[in-house]
Amino acid sequence: MKRLILTLLLIVSSLAFSQNKKTEKILNEGKLLYRLEKGSWYGTDDMLARFKTKRDSVGGYLSYETADKNINTIFFSRFDNDRILIRYAFDSMPKPQPIKIDTINQKATELEKNLIKIRQDAKERAFSEKDTFFSFYENTLYNFIPVITDKERNVFILTGTNALKAVLIGNDYKLSYNRKFEFERKEKIHNSILQFPFASEEEDEEKTITTFHSHVITEYISSTDICTLLLYKDFVDWNQHIVISEKEVSIFDLEKESLFTMKREAWEKIYDQEKEKD
Numbered sequence: 001m002k003r004l005i006l007t008l009l010l011i012v013s014s015l016a017f018s019q020n021k022k023t024e025k026i027l028n029e030g031k032l033l034y035r036l037e038k039g040s041w042y043g044t045d046d047m048l049a050r051f052k053t054k055r056d057s058v059g060g061y062l063s064y065e066t067a068d069k070n071i072n073t074i075f076f077s078r079f080d081n082d083r084i085l086i087r088y089a090f091d092s093m094p095k096p097q098p099i100k101i102d103t104i105n106q107k108a109t110e111l112e113k114n115l116i117k118i119r120q121d122a123k124e125r126a127f128s129e130k131d132t133f134f135s136f137y138e139n140t141l142y143n144f145i146p147v148i149t150d151k152e153r154n155v156f157i158l159t160g161t162n163a164l165k166a167v168l169i170g171n172d173y174k175l176s177y178n179r180k181f182e183f184e185r186k187e188k189i190h191n192s193i194l195q196f197p198f199a200s201e202e203e204d205e206e207k208t209i210t211t212f213h214s215h216v217i218t219e220y221i222s223s224t225d226i227c228t229l230l231l232y233k234d235f236v237d238w239n240q241h242i243v244i245s246e247k248e249v250s251i252f253d254l255e256k257e258s259l260f261t262m263k264r265e266a267w268e269k270i271y272d273q274e275k276e277k278d
Contacts, residue, residue, distance in 0.1 A: 030226025
């Protein structure tokens, strides 16, 4: 079966894949979320190691892209959200060692204030909802990623875990805000949560090279999927992930960080042809 999938991937990789503005936006957004989360990971590691006396004063953190495409990660005060305790500057693709650490300029910029505002609003809604819109699972936690662009103001909520050697896909959300940074709507990106172990338990020659999941709500892979897959690509022993929806198939290559899409009808036709040869 796995040889069949590998053959199928080699065949479809030689085809002219359908691409459109929507899938390009998904890929770019997923890579941005990945870079933001990388900055948050490294900033948190450094903050916990270097600024132990500030831990109890931290009210939250977030990362954002600067005008020069670098990533800033800020930790703001729990007593005054407009006060920045620590501001890290990272390369456009964050590395463990920051470019700069600033603990002097504690006044939040206008952009930082707006990012904090929608992040805190999303957090409050997630933890105060009484209509069971948000789901919670044991040994998991929410990661809030606010993103402000010229056209959109969103907070993405991803579910992560430190307790399992697995990639969690799903239980993610998108909250949207207007130009005044007032809440407009919330939406689920997936209907459920899936767990993909870092490593296969099978023999070397039978190791998983591709993982799958299906989409019911959306037709393509989501930007949150791409973000999560990239965050854990160095920990897993598989390198492709396929998302199958009613009409579309999305193939994401973790190593190349590339996205290809094709119609499900064409995918199934190729699959059936190769299965007959197997």
